Amino acid sequence: MNVPGQAISPSCMDCPIRHRAVCARCEADELAALESIKYYRSFEAGQTIIWSGDKMDFVGSVVSGIATLTQTMEDGRTQMVGLLLPSDFVGRPGRSGAAYDVVATTDIVMCCFRKNPFEKMMADTPHIAHRLLEMTLDELDAAREWMLVLGRKTAREKIASLLSIVARRDASLRPTATHGPMVFDLPLTREAMADYLGLTLETVSRKMSALKRDGVIQLEGKRHVTVPDMSRLMEEAGDDADGGVFA
C-alpha cells in the first residue's frame, strides 16, 4: 500500500536524525513502539504542510529538507517565526489547532505520528517528554535571540545575523573543519529572508550586494555563499566574535 506522498518506513536505527530528533533519547524497545505508529510524508517545495487554524491530527519531525513557520496578519504582512531543519519537531502536543502556517521551502520528508497515540506514548515514556522539553527550551532560546535581531539590529546586521546562523547550523550538520572559509547554500529566497528579518525584499537585496561589495561574503549565483572570514561576519552581525558564553 504505497500511497503517493508516502513512503515505506525505513528503520529508525538507520534514520539520519536518530540522535537529534525527539526520539534521540529512546531505548531500542521505545524506538520499536514509535516505529509502529510512525509514517512518512513527502512534500514538494512550495507546498503548505499545515495551515494556521486548521486542526492538526499529527505531529512529527523533519527528516530532510527545510520548512518555515510563518504568521500572517489580515492585511497580508507576514513574519517568519521559525525555520525548521532536519530533526526539528512540528506540532504541539496538547493542542489541536495549528498556530502557524508551515510551508516547505525545499522538497521535504517528514516522520509523522498521529497525535493521540503520540501523546499517549509521551505520557508513558519520560525519554520522549524530556527530549521534547529540551528541544522546546532550545527553540525558546532561538526565538529570544531572534527577538533581539528583529527589535534592535540594523538591516545590515540582520542580514549578517541570518547568514551566520545558517552558516553555523550548516556546519553543525556536516563534519567539517570549523575554521577556514565557510561555504554553503542559502535555502531561502530573498523574499523569505525578508520575511524572516522583518525587512522588504528590496532591502535584503541591497544589503546582500553591500556585504558582497565590502568583501564580507562572496556570491556565486544568487544562493551559493562563501564566507572568507567568519569572525568578520559575526562582527557585522553585532555579535561577539568569540561566540556566545553558554555552558
Added chain:
Amino acid sequence: MNVPGQAISPSCMDCPIRHRAVCARCEADELAALESIKYYRSFEAGQTIIWSGDKMDFVGSVVSGIATLTQTMEDGRTQMVGLLLPSDFVGRPGRSGAAYDVVATTDIVMCCFRKNPFEKMMADTPHIAHRLLEMTLDELDAAREWMLVLGRKTAREKIASLLSIVARRDASLRPTATHGPMVFDLPLTREAMADYLGLTLETVSRKMSALKRDGVIQLEGKRHVTVPDMSRLMEEAGDDADGGVFA
C-alpha cells in the same frame, strides 16, 4: 534563621500561584517534597536578580511582582525578551549559565529551588516535567507572537499590542467581568516599554499621547490606564478583534 531578603516559607497549600506555577499538577506528597527544598527570596524594584553569563545555582517561580528578561549588545542596545509575571518560571534545568539578565521591575518575591535537587526531583516527578513543558510551549508561542510585533508592526500597533497583552493578562489574574471598560496599571516605565517594543522611549511617549488623543485609551498619571473599548484597542494592534482561534 531569618536572613534579610529571605522569608519563612508559608505552606504551598496557601500559595497564590499554586494552580498556575510549575507545581500546578503536583499531588500532596509531591508538594511536600518540593516544600522541603524550596526557599523564598525577595528583591527590590530595580534590583538585578540574575546577570547574564553568571552561573545559576537556582531555578524558581515568581510569586508576586514583575521582572523582565533582557538581552544586551556590546554597544548597549537592549531588547527585552520576556516579561515575568506571578507563576512564571525562571531558569533552565540542564543549563548552568544564565542566558539573560533578569531584573525586578517591582518589588518581587520568588519561590526558589536549588538547581540540583530540583533537577533530581524533575526526573522522578512527571507532573513537574509535564507542567514545565506545557509552560515552555506557552512561552514559545508568546515569543513567536512577539516576533510578529517586532518585525512587522508599526510603532502605534506595537504600543497597542503591548497594552492589550498587559490588559488581558491582568484580567486573567483578577476575577473580573470580561467586558466593559478595562482598567489596569502599567508595570513598566516608558523606557522598559521601548525595550520591549524595539522602539525609543520618545516614540513610545509620542504614540501613547496619540492613542490618548484619539480616545483609544485614557491616562491618569503616567501609569494608570483605562481602555473604554477593548475591541477598538485590538483593532489598533492589528489583531483580529474577535480573539485568536485556539483550541
Added chain:
DNA sequence: CGTAACCTTGAAGCCGATCAAACGTCGTGG
C-alpha cells in the same frame, strides 16, 4: 524648596519602505 527620575514635546536627519523599471534564468510552446 531643590533635586533627581521620569516623561513630554519639538526639530532635523536618516534608514528602510515604497514605487518603478530593468535584468537574468529557466522552462514552454510556437
Added chain:
DNA sequence: CCACGACGTTTGATCGGCTTCAAGGTTACG
C-alpha cells in the same frame, strides 16, 4: 531555435516613520 512569459533578483528615485538631539515639564521625595 528563438520568442515568450514567469519568477526571482537587482538597482534607482522618492517618501515617510522613527530615531536622534535637545529642551522643558511633571512628580515624588529629601
